[in-house]
Amino acid sequence: MSTLQFLADGFATAFQWHNLLFAFIGVVIGTAVGVLPGIGPMSGVALLIPVTATITSGMPTSAAAASSIILLAGVYYGAMYGGSTTSILLNTPGESSSVVTTLDGYQMARQGRAGAALAIAAIGSFCAGIVSLIGLVLLAEPLSNVAIKFGPAEYFSLMLLGLAAVSGLAGKSMTKALMMTVFGLMLGTIGIDAVSGIARFTYDQPILFSGLEFLTIAVGLFALGEVFKTVLERDNESGAIAKINRILPTKQDMKDSTVPIVRGSLLGFFIGVLPGAGATLASFFSYMTEKKFSKRPETFGKGNIAGVAGPESANNAASGGAMIPLLTLGIPGSGTTAILMGALIMYNIQPGPLLFDEHPEVAWGLIASMFIGNLMLLILNMPLVRVFAKVIQTPKKYLLPIIVAISFFGVYAVQYTTFDLYLLLGCGVLGYVLTKNDFPVAPLVLALVLGPMIENNMRRALTISNGDFSIFVTKPLSLVFIIAAAAWLLIPLLLKFKGKALIVEEEG
Numbered sequence: 001m002s003t004l005q006f007l008a009d010g011f012a013t014a015f016q017w018h019n020l021l022f023a024f025i026g027v028v029i030g031t032a033v034g035v036l037p038g039i040g041p042m043s044g045v046a047l048l049i050p051v052t053a054t055i056t057s058g059m060p061t062s063a064a065a066a067s068s069i070i071l072l073a074g075v076y077y078g079a080m081y082g083g084s085t086t087s088i089l090l091n092t093p094g095e096s097s098s099v100v101t102t103l104d105g106y107q108m109a110r111q112g113r114a115g116a117a118l119a120i121a122a123i124g125s126f127c128a129g130i131v132s133l134i135g136l137v138l139l140a141e142p143l144s145n146v147a148i149k150f151g152p153a154e155y156f157s158l159m160l161l162g163l164a165a166v167s168g169l170a171g172k173s174m175t176k177a178l179m180m181t182v183f184g185l186m187l188g189t190i191g192i193d194a195v196s197g198i199a200r201f202t203y204d205q206p207i208l209f210s211g212l213e214f215l216t217i218a219v220g221l222f223a224l225g226e227v228f229k230t231v232l233e234r235d236n237e238s239g240a241i242a243k244i245n246r247i248l249p250t251k252q253d254m255k256d257s258t259v260p261i262v263r264g265s266l267l268g269f270f271i272g273v274l275p276g277a278g279a280t281l282a283s284f285f286s287y288m289t290e291k292k293f294s295k296r297p298e299t300f301g302k303g304n305i306a307g308v309a310g311p312e313s314a315n316n317a318a319s320g321g322a323m324i325p326l327l328t329l330g331i332p333g334s335g336t337t338a339i340l341m342g343a344l345i346m347y348n349i350q351p352g353p354l355l356f357d358e359h360p361e362v363a364w365g366l367i368a369s370m371f372i373g374n375l376m377l378l379i380l381n382m383p384l385v386r387v388f389a390k391v392i393q394t395p396k397k398y399l400l401p402i403i404v405a406i407s408f409f410g411v412y413a414v415q416y417t418t419f420d421l422y423l424l425l426g427c428g429v430l431g432y433v434l435t436k437n438d439f440p441v442a443p444l445v446l447a448l449v450l451g452p453m454i455e456n457n458m459r460r461a462l463t464i465s466n467g468d469f470s471i472f473v474t475k476p477l478s479l480v481f482i483i484a485a486a487a488w489l490l491i492p493l494l495l496k497f498k499g500k501a502l503i504v505e506e507e508g
Contacts, residue, residue, distance in 0.1 A: 010364025030078020041079035065347035092223035097279035097315035104307030128313035129374035132320025152460035157481035164485035184444035188451025225431020257309035268314030272321020279315035286314035
């Protein structure tokens, strides 16, 4: 009963007119942040901290903190909604967790089903938001106890499983997929080594000391790669693309999406709870899970709606799950939650076990506002599906320059360097060459994200065990993940040796 009472008090805080306004402003800005490639939730939240501090300066400390965190959290989960829009319409991931949505979402748009894809993304995001918030209310304490038991060895094995599962995104050849995975891992080693402080593969170029920006590479490979493909191959299918017969999903679309939405919501929430895992990993895992469970896995990458419903649900659920370690342990699970934690500390409010006791109006006000914000996003986004779907009808001669402009603006707004613009162009050419030769791009992108995390956790685990590699198999959970990773790689090979056809996909 006490939890329900606290939640009721939280709604009383969230329903104050200024907090409703802050939630609305947050989700609108978040949607815009998600749509623009490069300006991810982390940048959006960081840019708005000084603004919220100014707006709430006259309020009591606790009320100011509650209002600020309501607005900033709105930006966070609003960006998860918005990121799907350009992924589906322009093959341009708005932020990193939307990379997976391009695989099937863009293919659906090319088939004239952009409206259905956008609607399912919005519905899936809303359902996932509600599922993760119910989980946040009910499971915050027990789940935090599980997450805190994850040591470096368990994280290393979990990330290894993620890389092994990349074979699920493997194009026409597992060999090519593994080559792209290794290439992504190699790119991830560029920069200053976090442990020893030694520069690696930087060739004495200071611009490379911080490594390669993940989003620059993702936007280049996916968005500019598509632009080069259209220009060089004179891909003028505008007649077929322009026919958007239906805006809302059909009954069959809803039927095909219901289970992936539920599965993606649950998977995303539990992955979001693990500090460091994040929405990107959740969306990749969800996509691969849907492909494994599908009766028609060969249709993935060619416009299967489950390939949109699952990952979009997972990345939104992960943003709710990431709030658990932040609020209950004071451990930020991602870059964005680290910035949210910084915002709370700025108001002298320390996230952690005592937050719910000492500042219940902040903790429960935030949780209640996320219910309201998710409803606002659904009401905002469903009517806009028709507007967004019109984008795909824009003639190529206008649309291609817009994609290029958005890509360059998004990357430059984050990095402020001309080097990243050259890297963006280079990745565009590389993306075109790779997809033309059936090399899947998704494994490279995931390996680039996971590479540094895998290395850091491996080295931390080996430091704990004094260099003894057996730590990865003596920890039960770590051993389970390693066995699962090995099975994911070996079972398709065994099937191939027995003469069974491997099910593959072409990348969108």
